Amino acid sequence: MQMAPTLGRFLVVPENRAAFLAIDAMVAAFETNLAHRLVTPLMLHGPGGAGKTHLATALTHELVHQNVQLGVRQIVANDWKMLLMQRPCNTPEGASRSGDSTREPSETPTWLAEARAADFLVLEDLHHLPSGAAEAMVQLLDERQGHHLPTLVTARCGPRQLAQRSPRLGERLTSRLAAGLVVALAPLQADSRLRLLQEFAQRRQLAVGLDILRWLATHLAGGGRQLEGVVAQLDTLAKLQRRPLQLADIRPHFRAQLEALQPSVERIVEQVGGHFGIEPADLCSRRRLRSILLPRQISMYLARRLTGLSMKQIGARLGGHDHSTVLHACRKIEVASGRDALLSGAIRQLQGELM
DSSP: OOOOOOGGGOOOOTTTHHHHHHHHHHHHHHHTTOGGGSOSOEEEEOSTTSSHHHHHHHHHHHHHHHOTTSOEEEEEGGGHHHHHHTSOOOOOTTSOSSSOTTOOOSSOOHHHHHHHHOSEEEEEOGGGOOTTOHHHHHHHHHHHHHTTOOEEEEESSOHHHHHHHOGGGHHHHHHHHHTSEEEEOOOOOHHHHHHHHHHHHHHTTOOOOHHHHHHHHHHOOOOHHHHHHHHHHHHHHHHHHTSOOOHHHHHHHHHHHHHHHSOOHHHHHHHHHHHHTOOHHHHTSOOOOHHHHHHHHHHHHHHHHHSOOOHHHHHHHTTSOOHHHHHHHHHHHHHHHHHOHHHHHHHHHHHHHHO
């Protein structure tokens, strides 16, 4: 049976240290009855597998363990679909049913009432918040802020990037997130992946050579969930072979996975499209909408850095553009990222997720 995430089982590495300290400070505030002084909402953002859900779940377990009477609620952004579906259908004749997409239902759903009153609330995966729910979320955060009730929010990216990727969320919501404490979890680097692999192997009491773990940490990407899955595969291989694993044993097993992880234009386009909320087909088209132009240039820039393709080949796959267009895009992104910290951070995150 899988053990519940706890703060004690969370491995702190440079990429997640700031987030762990922020969560630890929350625990300390509740222990000393100073939770009302916390800067809130606390927003943790980072790529999948970085540890956001582990920290959020571990925190709720820790708080309930401290005080079983404490009202703790943990919901995901998709729960807001329930709110939208429960709106009354008795719209007056002649009135628009879609014009007021943020009004409250006639009866507040139980889970939303509990979220408003909870001593501590976790809102996960805010990037999945459905269209039309942003204003209701603003009202929830404002109400909790007015009563000094701490809130933790998780998302794939920070407030400014969230506003760029999901304009439907609006400035009112993203400004409230930015006004709290915003902490980033970065993509894991090879040294940190090695530490996680060693920790997961130790928990399984799996005897595996350092050369194997170092090779996996260097060649495989991903966060904690993916690396835990890798160690589970090693455990299975070891039991099947009934002898100590050798590097030559595991290379063929992970070959397909390694090939799938190699940066390609298709992977880059999918990753960049997901980051900015744009369909990959649009990035590969000749459309020149402003919302598409920058992500397409970033795709060209990353393809030039991470693949062995020529600029002509890259241009052909990204809308049939010529060599000079790709060269211009690469130079523009290079200069812009040196001046714009937000753009530079987005590129580093995308590159870390692709490698």
